[in-house]
Amino acid sequence: MCTACEELVDPKQIQLEEIINKHKHQNGPLIPVLQGAQEVYGYLPAHVLKHISKALRIPLARIYGVVTFYAQFRLTPVGRNLINICLGTACHVRGGAKIVETLEKELKISDGGTTEDRRFTLEVVACIGACGLAPVISINNEVHGRLVPESIAGILAKYE
């Protein structure tokens, strides 16, 4: 087989194919496939949704309905590091709003935004289950707790 062509195939495309094949035959494959695809691409680009629609034989409109219903799915790319700021009840009463304020000021973006250098994306969430350490944020699923506004700069510096 000609090896030159193989390099032309997008490795992400191969991973997507694998995800689709893994779930295709199970009941209700759509959400696991979308989750897998988002893991590969970082978000759900239009061409990926079209491809999933064909592969799973689910109308694109229905897929779009599902994607926009769930908070987890993103239609736009995220920065290299995803910051989830918790504003669940425990974090709210322990000053979560001050943490949001500090992060927004520090990064000059607001909820849902991405910095110009694509280093950070900011998302406000309700509870990541580390309420005992409120207020908390998580960056790329790494939890940072017992925060005060002063600790933010140091934490951000750890993420490139």
Added chain:
Amino acid sequence: MAENQRILVCAGTGCASSGALPIIDILKEEIKRQGLEETVSVVGTGCQGFCEKGPTLVIEPQHILYTRVTKEDVEEIVSQELIKGERVERLLLIDQTTQKPVSLMSDINFFSKQHRIVLHNCGVIDPQKITDYTERDGYKGIQKALKEMSPEEVMEEVKKSGLRGRGGAGFPTGLKWGFCRQTPSDKKYIICNADEGDPGAFMDRSVLEGDPHSVIEGMLIGAYAIGADEGYVYCRAEYPLAIKHLEIAIKQAEEAGYLGDNILGSSFNFRLNVFAGAGAFVCGEETALMASIEGKRGMPRVRPPFPAVSGLWGKPTNINNVETWSNIPHILRNGAEWYTQFGTEKSKGTKIFALTGKVNNTGLVEVPMGTTLREIIFDIGDGIQGGKKFKAVQIGGPSGGCLPEDMLDLAVDYDTLTQAGAMVGSGGLVIMDETTCMVDIARYFLNFSKKESCGKCTPCREGTTRMYEILDRITKGEGKEEDLDTLENLAYTIKETSLCGLGQFAPSPILATLKYFRHEYEAHIHDHKCPAHNCTALLSYTIDTEKCKMCSLCAKNCPANCISGDKKTNTPYVIDEDKCIKCGTCMDKCKFGAISRA
């Protein structure tokens, strides 16, 4: 030291974030280096329930608790505690009442006043090892069920135990199983609801992370009683560690013959799948959850038909909460009679509460039903942080209510709390002190419900938004005389006409705060004051010229440039109220306490 010791290092989500993971490896190395590996073993456990004081570490068999351990402390713990048997005092918990360090868990109210049934393995075993579970009687419940009991007998046992659903509504579990069992069908499903959407509750996360096999065993027993051969655990995507531990546990259970075909040599078959949610609170509602597994938008539908008749893919389905499932193995192992000794007449057993907010000891607390709020908050929780005054406790999340000081002696069970205008719900207890504004809390919850409303029915979709807008106006000092009546009217209408629990209970935080803290609403509306000094728009900052030393620090730091004064000309420092954005910087900066907030 001759005695064998086990060191339990918490590796749950909370402690991992406080730096627990490197401690485990360093500890193992240090133990080897100091020649103790024959007698001392190190176990990475799930959540020990005391996350705020994490990373926590427990030394068995004495049950010595170390808190806020860092990797730099490891050497000292080994040479002082393990070799010499002397405490490392600076790492011990300080009792807030006596201000003295305490080392034994039996002397710490947070632990000694709990009664851990569901949490009995959490923080004690390595959740990634099935043998740790079986050594502590794990899978004995399903063995007993399969070998000695018919499905009907299992169901009777659960009915007799009086167990009620821990997911919120408190529906009797045995009764629910019976409905599903009675429906004739070639295929039935059972589901574990691990969507844990209530912001401020994390017991389901901890059980799945710290003792996943107990949930699997509970589901096995349920499946046997109901006649189901397939199950799902619907876990929210925000809990990656819980999903990981559950997947490991399922694999081990399959290998050990507890899952699959002909379980333990019987004719009983059961397969278990994990489904990761995609971030929608409403998917905790059972019909929405099933729509989500089917790959649809997670919108609730009208019941009947109830899931027991037509559930997942139209098949009879039984759904229970994580904590409910996790109670089952204990009931089977020890018998219903044993179980009924805990709790009150109509609420049996224990309940796990997530104690958070302005309380000294935050964490997971498992107590018999019927324990009073005062015991939970002041004995186990050790009172309010920073010596402040207790104001309210919020119970049951966005569907629950806030209760004031004079309700603290209420015994916590399903019926008492509902009567008082709150609910057990998931078991989130958020403690609020004098600095928490109750109008703001109502606004907070309505904002949550408004965002999470799926939009299917109008009262909930439009109503939560309208109620939020009114509350938002009130916190900004723009409240109107008629607002409270409008809120009450809206609340009752929405309660009665919404399709699912989200809408039906969304007004609860408003109704409860109006009932117990009406004066705070009135202060906002009539006097334009926030008694808790929390609502920014209603604050005013003033400089006390008597105390002011004219250092100019406040003026230099004011982002709005609205403080003026001059030492040279002896012009007193004053704040221009019209320009002030109430950021509070000046008050934080003043070293002489000359600036006050009202």
